[in-house]
Amino acid sequence: MPGDVxxxxxxxxxxxxxxxxxxxxxxxxxxxxxxxVCGPTVYDFAHIGNARPVIVFDLLYRLLRHLxxxxxxxxxxxxxxxxxxxxxxxxxxxxxLPLNEAIARVxxxxxxxxxxxxxxxxxxxxxxxxxxxxHIAEMRxxxxxxxxSGHAYVAEDHVLFSVPSMPDYGALSRRPLDEMIAGARVDxxxxxxxxxxxxxxxxxxxGEPGWPSPAGIAPLxxxxxxxxxxAMSWRHLGETFDIHGGGIDxxxxxxxxxxxxSRCAFHSGVMAHTWMHNGxxxxxxxxxxxxxxxxxxxxxxxxDWPGDVLRLNMLRTHYxxxxxxxxxxLEESAKALEQFFDAAAPDAYPRPAPAVLExxxxxxxTPKAIAELHALKDHAGxxxxxxxxxxxxxxxxxxxxxxxxxxxxxxxxxxxxxARIAERIEARRNRDWAASDRIRxxxxxxxxxxxxxxxxxxxxxxKR
RNA sequence: GGCCACGUGGCGGAGUGGUUACGCAGCGGACUGCAAAUCCGCGUACGGGGGUUCGAUUCCCUCCGUGGCCUCCA
Numbered sequence: 001m002p003g004d005v006x007x008x009x010x011x012x013x014x015x016x017x018x019x020x021x022x023x024x025x026x027x028x029x030x031x032x033x034x035x036x037v038c039g040p041t042v043y044d045f046a047h048i049g050n051a052r053p054v055i056v057f058d059l060l061y062r063l064l065r066h067l068x069x070x071x072x073x074x075x076x077x078x079x080x081x082x083x084x085x086x087x088x089x090x091x092x093x094x095x096x097l098p099l100n101e102a103i104a105r106v107x108x109x110x111x112x113x114x115x116x117x118x119x120x121x122x123x124x125x126x127x128x129x130x131x132x133x134x135h136i137a138e139m140r141x142x143x144x145x146x147x148x149s150g151h152a153y154v155a156e157d158h159v160l161f162s163v164p165s166m167p168d169y170g171a172l173s174r175r176p177l178d179e180m181i182a183g184a185r186v187d188x189x190x191x192x193x194x195x196x197x198x199x200x201x202x203x204x205x206x207g208e209p210g211w212p213s214p215a216g217i218a219p220l221x222x223x224x225x226x227x228x229x230x231a232m233s234w235r236h237l238g239e240t241f242d243i244h245g246g247g248i249d250x251x252x253x254x255x256x257x258x259x260x261x262s263r264c265a266f267h268s269g270v271m272a273h274t275w276m277h278n279g280x281x282x283x284x285x286x287x288x289x290x291x292x293x294x295x296x297x298x299x300x301x302x303x304d305w306p307g308d309v310l311r312l313n314m315l316r317t318h319y320x321x322x323x324x325x326x327x328x329x330l331e332e333s334a335k336a337l338e339q340f341f342d343a344a345a346p347d348a349y350p351r352p353a354p355a356v357l358e359x360x361x362x363x364x365x366t367p368k369a370i371a372e373l374h375a376l377k378d379h380a381g382x383x384x385x386x387x388x389x390x391x392x393x394x395x396x397x398x399x400x401x402x403x404x405x406x407x408x409x410x411x412x413x414x415x416x417x418x419a420r421i422a423e424r425i426e427a428r429r430n431r432d433w434a435a436s437d438r439i440r441x442x443x444x445x446x447x448x449x450x451x452x453x454x455x456x457x458x459x460x461x462x463k464r
Numbered sequence: 465g466g467c468c469a470c471g472u473g474g475c476g477g478a479g480u481g482g483u484u485a486c487g488c489a490g491c492g493g494a495c496u497g498c499a500a501a502u503c504c505g506c507g508u509a510c511g512g513g514g515g516u517u518c519g520a521u522u523c524c525c526u527c528c529g530u531g532g533c534c535u536c537c538a
Contacts, residue, residue: 020468038538046538053538085536175467175534225536247538248469254537279469280532287531316477316487322470322531329476332488359478367478371486433497440499451500461501 009067010361014243015320017251017275018172022363025274027242033064033073034241036233036272038250039129041080042110043089045297046117048310048325049247049281049288055311056278056319056364057245058123062393063360066352076236077126078229081107081133082222087208099207117298120307122393130232132223133209138231139223140214142265143200147215151264154215155191157203163196166260172275173252198257199224226257233271234262244272248279278319284326296325306398309334315366315392336370338403340389341396343377348386356388407462410447417448421458424450 012025027033037057040050057077064073086103094102143159146152151165163169203219204210210220233241239262246255255275262271283294301310313333317323352360353376359368369392376385389396420439427435440450449463 040538041536049538051538083536173467173533249533249537251468252533253535278538280538282531318478320469321477324476326476328488332476336487365478367476367486371478374486428497431497437498449500452496453501454495 010358012063012067012361013363014274014276015363016273017277023274025242027068028240028273030068031072033068033243034237035061035064035073035075035243035245036229036237036241037075037077037126037244038229038246038254039077039079040114041083041085042107042114043083043086044110045299046114047288048283048296048298048301051117051121051298051310052281052314052319052323053245053247053278054118054123055121055314057276058393059315059360059366060243060245060276060364061124061126062391063357063364066357066391067361074128074237075126076128076130076233078232079107079111079129079131080225080228081111081131082209082228083225100209103209113299117302117307120302120398121298122308122311122395124393128236130236132228132232135228135231135235136211136223138235139201139227140212142227142231142234142261143214145265146200146261149264149267151260152200152215153193154217155193157213157217157219157221158191158199159201159213159215159217160192160197161200161257161260161264162193163198163260164194166264169196169260170256172256172259175252175256198226198253200227200261226254227261229254229258230261230265230271233258234266239266239268240270241272243274243276245276245278248277251275251277279322282322282324285324288325301330305330305334306337306402308394308396308399309337309402311393312337312370316370318367319364336374337394337399340373340377340385340394341399343382344386344389344396345382346386346396348383348390350390351387352391353384353388356392410462412446412448417443417460421450421460425458 013022014025015022035057037053039054040046054077057075061073061075064075081103086106087099090097090099090102090106094105097105143152146161147154147159150162152159152161154160201213201215201217201221201223203213203217203221208222210222213219213221233244244255244258259271263269282288283296286294288294288296298310309330310333313325313330314323316329316333353372355372355375356369359365359372362368373385373388376388420443424436424439427433427439443450443460444463447463448460450458450460452458
């Protein structure tokens with residue numbers, strides 16, 4: 001490598017769920033830093049909780065690209081397009097269609113909605129966005145490997161992963177096997193050898209999507225939930241890679257099972273070196289759920305706020321902390337963003353100010369980074385602020401459009417306003433404060449707010 | 465029940481073994497004919513109780529509270 005591309009850059013530290021400590025990040029290959037993040041299951045509009053990992057890991061992606069070079073980072077975020085919820089949705093929405101066609105419609109439409117949402121949130125496209133249904137072959141290969149090595153077995157046309165075959169299963173979630181078995185509240189399927197065993201492949205029911213099964217199973221089948229991520233990360237990032245991210249709720253069982261599948265299939269001690277998990281989101285102090293009626297989609301929020309405000313609001317809390325999503329918070333975020341863009345030079349080259357970069361390099365300390373943004377606003381150059389905002393994924397266009405749209409429509413005669421202002425200046429020159437104040441009040445009633453500037457001029461702006 | 469997080473000033477939210485986070489709101493001041501805008505300044509916080517320490521918000525124990533996972537879930 002010609003010189004050290006990272007010279008002068010801060011050391012990146014990331015909290016690793018696997019070790020429960022903040023560690024210095026050292027990629028397997030600095031020329032190809034590899035990150036996998038669990039993406040959405042496409043059956044409905046994404047909610048604001050779904051937006052959190054997408055925004056957080058987008059920021060990490062931007063940071064990695066800055067530290068290692070745009071062409072030296074490979075970011076994979078999958079689309080899960082095979083799932084019972086998708087099937088149910090498809091049957092409900094398109095009752096007249098064959099199920100497979102209905103499913104295609106649902107997943108296609110949902111994926112498009114998701115992409116629209118992310119664009120509004122300022123999220124970059126990952127380098128690869130693989131779909132589960134396009135990686136069935138890889139899944140089958142993995143399953144065959146696992147069966148061949150004794151880590152999986154066939155029972156009643158299912159393939160199950162044998163958890164006891166992996167002695168250190170549970171390391172990520174820190175759940176020793178015996179405890180889990182003791183505390184298991186699950187109905188154990190009779191064909192499981194062990195209560196903890198999980199499904200890699202299952203037979204498709206009549207009318208469900210199905211693919212040729214592995215391991216000599218005759219009927220068509222479909223994959224279990226966990227195998228797809230092992231297959232897609234393998235295909236696009238290799239047997240071992242640097243970072244695997246997702247929501248904290250995925251630690252168990254999803255990520256634990258991914259690790260089991262990948263490590264046992266490749267006889268490896270490691271799937272990903274760094275495991276990162278974002279905290280959960282609540283809405284106005286309550287858990288978000290459909291039954292409480294506080295279930296908010298990204299799309300609903302975008303009707304009221306520019307995506308950049310949602311993005312800033314998300315980043316005001318450190319990614320590992322729980323976040324309480326509130327209207328008050330959104331209002332504060334909007335205000336801060338307006339201040340930033342009022343103070344920033346437009347179309348600045350995307351480049352993080354050193355203090356912001358340092359904050360981000362410390363396990364994505366975005367609240368600290370935002371504090372530095374305020375410092376830049378007050379003390380540093382407009383270009384530094386503008387460049388940093390651009391680096392962080394903020395653009396002012398939607399914000400400005402939003403400001404214009406929410407401003408009360410002014411139906412005033414500009415010539416009249418200018419005339420009244422001139423009239424008031426004359427009154428003030430004559431120290432006729434009563435007349436001056438009357439004119440100001442009258443214009444304010446029309447939505448025109450006057451400002452007497454230090455240089456003696458008077459300007460106006462729409463009343464806020 | 466088991467496991468894992470979290471509890472910071474009015475609110476949001478970083479961080480640290482001993483000096484200021486930062487933002488919003490509030491208050492005071494400057495400026496102004498009065499305002500608006502702007503600028504300056506101010507509050508003196510770390511859930512309760514023990515312990516370690518010269519010293520703890522920061523480490524340990526414990527209690528209380530909140531949330532999450534253990535079943536699909538960002």
